Amino acid sequence: MEALERLYASARTGEQGLTHRQMVGLAGEVYGLLRSRFDDDPGDPAAWEAWKAFVRASRQGRIPTAPSISSEELADEREEAARLFGPDLTAGIDALPPSGDRAALEDRCGRLTWWVLSRHGFHVDRATRLRLLEHVADACLDAGWALKRAAAGDYTPDPKALRFPKVETRAAGASISDVFDRWKAEAKPSASTVTTWSGVISSFKAHLKHDDIARVTDGDVIRWKDALVAEGKRPRTINDSHLAALKVVMNYAKRNRIITANPADGVRTKATKRAGERMLPYEDSEVARLLAISARETHPARRWLPWLAVFTGARIGELAQAWGSQIREIDGIPVLEIRPSPDGGTLKNEGSERVVPIHPALVEAGFVEFAHKCGNRPMFYGREARPGAQGRHPSKGTSNHLATWVREQGFNDPRKAPSHASRHWFKSTASRVGIPDSVADALQGHSDDSSASTYRHVALKSLAEAIARIPVPSNDREPDGALPVPPMTAASA
Structure with missing residues (x-):
């Protein structure tokens, strides 16, 4: 068949x-x-x-x-x-x-x-x-x-x-580069994905020493995978980045009848998870210290993004591209609408678009007022992306600079990603305080990929009650154990 x-x-x-x-x-x-x-x-x-x-x-x-x-x-x-x-x-x-x-x-x-x-x-x-x-x-x-x-x-x-020669199935315009460009135009991936995958495709073409997609065999893919292993690349990086990108492009070519089979299907490197390599969440004391340091900052990204990451559990890229107009009130509940930014910022997938109630600690610290002052413009990067502009979205620079800044504050554990460890902390804390996994998933934009999950819609009031249960870690450096939360000044906004 x-x-x-x-x-x-x-x-x-x-x-x-x-x-x-x-x-x-x-x-x-x-x-x-x-x-x-x-x-x-x-x-x-x-x-x-x-x-x-x-x-x-x-x-x-x-x-x-x-x-x-x-x-x-x-x-x-x-x-x-x-x-x-x-x-x-x-x-x-x-x-x-x-x-x-x-x-x-x-x-x-x-x-x-x-x-x-x-x-x-x-x-x-x-x-x-x-x-x-x-x-x-x-x-x-x-x-x-x-x-x-x-x-x-x-x-x-x-x-x-x-x-008998090997069958050459060349089709007009069927180069790997052209197919990748066609996929980009149709799939419209994020700028960061385009940047990463462009490097992957270039690596594969350099290994092949040609650009003809019809000549690619499963042996070519396996030899490239072996070469990446020999270079010392981590198995997870090879599987989840290099091979994943190639499989998507090859599947696109197959669906569009450019090739008849995906030569990357089933190719993987053995990825053994070893003790001591799994990424970890921040500890409560680390979260408290990060929030205290951030509370003394006046730069908007340094001041608010760590707090948002801790108290929403969102990905830092989702937060860095947010505009002031994405903070609004629904049924009396202040919320952050996580959605693609008006100037072309993207989300990871369809399930990433969601509404997250604002934690009381953020409200008390003045974040809602700060957002309203920003209005219909970005909160954490200065210049909007030009319409139709190609390349990396400006919020990506904000995310990268924030990660560097967090490391500079002494958060140097290689198993704790500067911003993503806050997302791990949120999920772990949610479980600890009794928030159901389905509610935590809804807050964080996680999906189990089952059809049943698409029918589950958690009420906003339930989400707000869950968010309010996330505790504010105490800071033993403060006399009363409370975090310093100075209001945001007009200059900071």
Whole structure:
């Protein structure tokens, strides 16, 4: 069924011609199919003699019809061949006049020709198919000779097997670069994804030393993966970044009938999770210290982003691109609408778009007033992205600078990402204070990818009650254990 679906799909793209080299290469795949199927147990040499007789008579148009070749089993055609051609098969065939009729050739080699065309997703015109039928018949004769010798105990390598070139399935514009560009235009990934994946695709092309997507094999992908391992790249990075990017691009090419199979399917490096490598959340004391340091800052990103990360559990990229207009009140509850920014900022996936109530600590600290002063403009980066601008969204720079700043404050544990450790802390704390996982997932934009999860909508009041249960970690450096939360000044806004 898969082969039939590929052939129907290719038919929708229109007929195409094949070069002489492609047709010989396709015929070679038929030769390889027959040899692989019958080499181990070739049967009787006389059976192959009769088999070849029907191929030759069909190829030369000397008979009106012929039995079809099956690659699954060898039919014993000796009796029928003797009846039709006589005891001397060669002389009997030569005695029949040749014609231009191709009906018997279609009967004899049509199934094998259809098999190899559908294997590559080719939909060819009638003239091309007739020429390919002749090449397939010639390959069948070569295979028949080799299998007849094998049946007689002679497995000498067949020099004719070397005459078949590898099939080149080039399509106009089917370079890896072009396919990647088409995917970008259609999928509209985030600027950071484009930047990362552009490097991945460049790495793969450099390894291949060409840019032809149709020439890529699973062996190419495996060798590239092995080279990345040899370079010392982490297994998780190879699987989740390099191979993941390549698989998406190759799947796009497959869906758009540029290639018939994804050569990266199933390729992975063994990623063993070792003790001491799993990323960790901040401890309560670390969160308290980070919030205290942040509370003394006047730069908006340093002042508010750590607090937002701690008390919403959101990804720092979602927060860094937020505009003041995304802070509003719904049913008396102040909320942050996490959505793509008006100037082109993006979210990780569909489930990332959500409404998160503002934690009472943020309200008390003056964040809502700060947001309202920002109004319909970015809160944490200065200049809006230009309409239609390509490249990294300006909020990405804010996220990177914040991570550097957090490290500079002494948060140097390599297993605790400067900003993402707050997201881990939120999820861990939610579990500790009894917030159901489904509610925590809704707050953080996590999805279990099940269809059931798409039907679950947690009421805003329930989300607000859950947010309010997230405790404010105490800071033992302050006399009363409370965090210093000076109001945001106009200058800071």
